[in-house]
Amino acid sequence: MHYAIIADIHANLAAFIAVLDDIKRRGGVEEVWCLGDIVGYGPDPSQCIKLLRQYNHVCVAGNHDWAAIGKLATSEFNPDAAIACRWTGQQLSHEDVDYLEKLPVVIQKGDFTLVHGSPRQPIWEYLISVSSAKENFAYFQSQFCLVGHSHVPLIFRFNETGACLFSQFTPNIRLVLAKKRLIINPGGVGQPRDGDPRASYAIYDSETGMVRLCRVPYNISVTQTRMVKHNLPVRLVARLSQGV
Numbered sequence: 001m002h003y004a005i006i007a008d009i010h011a012n013l014a015a016f017i018a019v020l021d022d023i024k025r026r027g028g029v030e031e032v033w034c035l036g037d038i039v040g041y042g043p044d045p046s047q048c049i050k051l052l053r054q055y056n057h058v059c060v061a062g063n064h065d066w067a068a069i070g071k072l073a074t075s076e077f078n079p080d081a082a083i084a085c086r087w088t089g090q091q092l093s094h095e096d097v098d099y100l101e102k103l104p105v106v107i108q109k110g111d112f113t114l115v116h117g118s119p120r121q122p123i124w125e126y127l128i129s130v131s132s133a134k135e136n137f138a139y140f141q142s143q144f145c146l147v148g149h150s151h152v153p154l155i156f157r158f159n160e161t162g163a164c165l166f167s168q169f170t171p172n173i174r175l176v177l178a179k180k181r182l183i184i185n186p187g188g189v190g191q192p193r194d195g196d197p198r199a200s201y202a203i204y205d206s207e208t209g210m211v212r213l214c215r216v217p218y219n220i221s222v223t224q225t226r227m228v229k230h231n232l233p234v235r236l237v238a239r240l241s242q243g244v
């Protein structure tokens with residue numbers, strides 16, 4: 001069976017639709033595993049929640065999901081993120097709020113633990129360094145952990161010797177799951193930050209044990225035009241073109 005691993009949609013409907021179309025083109029999936037931050041930054045928070053809910057899916061809460069419904073203070077957000085967060089909160093229906101409110105912080109799916117940030121601090125911690133990743137292998141029981149939050153596609157490997165190695169996750173990597181414990185980040189759908197502006201996600205094939213990264217071009221200007229229309233911060237508009 002196939003599973004889509006997606007993270008950080010960030011209310012970017014055009015990117016999310018492009019990813020869903022790409023999944024369909026590849027034969028579809030049994031279930032979508034979403035690693036949080038459906039909303040925040042982008043112009044279509046409510047539409048992205050509704051679209052995700054049309055699919056057989058599971059989803060954990062991200063910091064932006066919580067901040068948009070007042071479950072988390074925006075004092076730790078940068079000013080642009082805080083502005084977008086306040087605007088996002090005003091766009092959500094009662095149903096959207098209820099959905100975000102009920103998102104769990106951690107989900108177990110077979111050999112996988114799903115969190116937004118890290119297994120140690122599911123909402124807030126960024127796993128972008130080998131040292132923090134290494135410590136985090138002690139905070140989940142399953143063999144594999146899937147994380148989002150940094151919007152950078154990465155693989156952390158834990159060795160028998162106790163060493164932790166990391167590599168960028170790119171579409172040409174044939175990642176076959178075996179005995180090693182891994183932490184995998186599929187990159188961001190709606191606001192990639194690895195210098196490649198294309199939407200990023202992964203597909204897991206449970207028969208072959210392979211996880212593949214997919215990059216999907218989308219019409220960035222559609223999202224940017226809608227952000228400008230809603231007066232969202234210009235820096236957030238501009239970064240989509242660079243993927244940073």
Ligand code: ZN
Binds near residue numbers: 062
């Ligand atoms: Zn995010």
